[in-house]
Amino acid sequence: MRSSLSVLCAVLLVAAAPAFAQPSATAIARDADAALAAAIDPKGSGAVVLIARGDTILYRKARGMAEVELGVPLSPDQAFRIASISKSFTAALLVQMAARGEVALDAPAIRHLPDVSLDPRITLRQLLSHTAGVAENDSAPQPPFGNGEVPLAEQVRRIAARPLSFEPGTVQRYSNAGYILLAAVIEKVTGQGWDAAMRTRLFAPLELADTAYDRADMVVPGRVAGYAMDKGVLRNAAPFNVSIPKTAGSLRSTATDLLRWMRALSQGKVVGTEGFAEMSRPALAGVGIQDRYGLGLYRWQVRGQDAIGHTGQINGFASALFYLPAEDATVVVLANNDGFDAQALARRMAAIVIGRPYPLLAASQVLPRDATALVGTYGSDPATMRMVAIAGDRITVARPGRQPLPAMLDGQGNIHFVPDELSYFAPVRDGAGKVIRLDYFARGEGPALALERKPQP
Template structure:
């Protein structure tokens, strides 16, 4: 519940500083909380580049990992609205070279992780070998093409980055453009998201934070990842302001038809929507996390009876441990609670990374 006696800006800033101090130096990133569309909190902590002692600013750009999936899902829904594709069409229609075992998997199954196609990020040698080598999207697909399905398509849900790589391939084939170009022309430019884009690992991106890990009280550079691999499953960078803008467009704006929005936010099993996760209850929470070498991210829309909050936390500390106080979802919990005048243990945004 929204506390009627909300702290003023000065008092709130002091409370936030005390709360973030509890993470020691391990939280390094930016954050934003908006209540009913009005900015309530926006700030930064730590360093964007430790070699040159460059501080994070609210405008700093971060890799957002799997939050990218929301943009991929939205593009698929836009193409479906235009009758260029249908959600229940099989992937084999778009990629004839697909494995006969899973060529009848539908786009809908890919969108809500019910395809049974193994995730390439779960392959045994992914971290030490596969992740270091640049590959085209179809070469990434080739890593899992001959593997048996994890389960009968549609029978259950299991998170799969391979599914969103395939969706990116569909977008490129249908639009006859590169995935990055489709994103820019159909989403980023119309929505005024000037600080969001596709990171191919080669282009110089102004104000992009460097990625690190924090272990045993010291900072280390994050291990290298070939940025062609994340593609439509996790290849974007953004800022807290742009992601807040995206939340408004996704949930309330005219970008998607109401029917598309309804199916995107529906729970298709195990709390999985299209590029989004759903936690039922009071409040209702729609969220997604992102994890990519040196970066973690959390983006949540919290819907209570009398208010709606957007909470964005981006971090360039890639420690993958939800028990750590510096975890972006733990930071989200505390910041949102402070913003609505409640104890920092509320409202319980579920950690989720891949």
Template sequence: MKNTFLPAALFCLGLLGSPALLHAQTAAAPTASPVSKATMAQQLDDYVRQYEKAGLFQGTVLVADQGKVVLEKGYGLANREKNIANAADTKFRIGSLTKQFTAAMVLQLVDKGQLKLDGKVTDYLPNYPKPAGDQITLHHLLSHTAGLPDYTAQPKFVTEVMRTPQEPTQLVALFSALPLEFAPGTKFSYSNSGYVLLGAIIEKVMGKPYAQVFQENIARPLKLKDTAYDTVEPADQRRAAGYVPTANGLVKTPPIAMTVPYAAGAITSTAQDLYRWSQALDGTKVLSAASKKLLFTPVKDGYAYGWTAFTAKMGPDTVAVQEHNGGINGFASYLVRVPKSQQVIVLLDNHSSKALADLRRGLLRVLYQQAPVAPVLPAAPASPAAAPVALDAATLNTYVGVYELAPTFRITVRQREGKIFVQATGQKEFETEAASPVLFTLKGVPAQVEFAKNAKGEVAQLILHQGGHDQPAAKVE
């Protein structure tokens, strides 16, 4: 077995964001008496305030239950230099939430007979290099099963590409000549390149820019007045600025040319518009019933077309959940849907938060009248020690448990003879070496695991550090 540790099922958060699946706590809570809308709103607000106070969230939250908005509120500042507060109608870059719009646009053209899901890339872009162009279908692109290398992960992306305006043909050229990472359809691997290709195909078939097709086919018919392709949106005082944390506090994020994320991540929106979008998906105004079913039907590793879809245990209930997240230059986002109970959670952040997965998990638990887990406080950066750190058994035992990164991928932590061992789903067990009281290096794998505590001092999270990415996993057992 290859000693990679990171499986294909594990989604690494990159420039444009990637899906992180919802974990539902395994311990079922007894069914509670219904609470009033006002009480529910206060409970939800109190929970978000914990994240704001801990420095883990600033942005806008919208939560709906049974088709009614329960909480709709801004937290923190949209623009720190101008002292403008976040509000319910503040505009944010939504990163990879863009993909669900691109997927819907493709399926609309499928409904009209202008595209075919089994159509090959070369059917629409004849000059795309072969043999890959003859092997990859639109289905593969939509479901991240094409095997395309991610153009945002290429060596010169940050230094030469990210801040330079690009045409779709230039973006495609960044990866089209590279070898496929696997045979199309055989594996899942999240790649922004697939959605860039979909954007280029939409433009070729429609004979119009992606931004225009989006406005004509999605935004205008659904009255999403505050949702647009970033480069064509006018200046607006309601637009949030993106920030990144530094040793000296939050600073404005370095710029990015928004033609670079393109159909994979260049849309801006508001919590209100994203809720309208979610409501529109409940009917057939956007897509036919058959295409809507495809939009939410998982292909591999829980990923459908621009959405992840799975079932989660919430107390005595098992519910179907549909969601996606995004992250781009100072912004992070989440859109979560529970169609059965008409629940929607929209989280839009403008300070590079890595805590949105935990926040949306807690908000769902509040909706189901279960006690939410307290925010996990960020740990101080740990530097690997020159020599291994010796820890007592009592400390090590606090780390023992099961941590979930996705419904189908867990990391089990064990303690034997004063050492920590970790084992990921479907992989062998790895011994670790303590680099600090909370940071452990895996032997034989270029990766580390770090343990984080919540406000009560309980170990509540494992963070996997690998390949330049930090992937949090909630403790579930």
């Protein structure tokens, strides 16, 4: 009999990856140390990184402060708000309930929410895959929710009353509101609060002792403080009522618990191997390679390999959880700063596991003399158009109607954003050396988006 991992890889149809020498644990630790040091100021807010192959932890380290004001450093076992990584738990619970016959993913969601005016075309699967058309904001201004526990029934009433953003099943557009509706479905079917259902059906059976609804009034040992950057200055994060997102983003966890969660999920211990494949399968064709979404899980590409997981961002915190099926490897990044690019650091760590690390860029440099050849406007579509400009020794990239973003050049002349988020523009020149196009590599991955240079008037 084939192992569950072999079955999973077959079900997921993981494409054969290029053959690269599997890096040693020593090499992974060395490169991970360098990437973490480049990303985190040890005296500011910080991050925890965990890398594992199978059940074996290869790297687990923290850098920065858990409490900047008190000078308390982070440790790898501390608890963070994980924001939208919560959606992977919500989706798994619904897929598990479907396997038990408690719900049908392709049935109208209104079957379980008969008391609200939800469009009857919307299914549970569409809510899970962000294809339901549920709007994020009320069409008319509404009184804000207070600081106490926000009643789920009031949220559901307001969400269901909003006009649809698009026809259900036709577009993928990220919707926290859709996942809040799923909290009401869970409560209706199970007869428990959504957090109690998660605790009894997921957290307790999987021994996720540090994963829970992060109620603000609870004293939680090891929970870190959250921060934000304001024009380059570290600030305490703005207050936020964590009861608002509920199943869309109200959980806390630790790096070790998230490893245990992804291992259980990917190995079929939560929803079976077919259930995990269903969660990982993109819901709509034609979605960009770095935006494909299944049921509570993204399916990205890192160095040509599939990467399955989720990211999260909420006041004071940013997070990323990646699983690489071809490597049977898990990467966790938890940061206590909502402006930190947890996904970029997780991608770096994933590339290290694969054996093809992304190069680390110098923080400052002198522009070469021929950098002025890059100045111009590229692309004809307003959604993708970029303007490259140089002022003094600074190069910037801007979109129409937006503030220019600082950038820098690497050793090959490619344009990278600052701070580095892995995306870059590769100049393409004609036979005479003139820059005629910029090829944009989103998150450092192909295929590139070709942006032709617009002729100067």
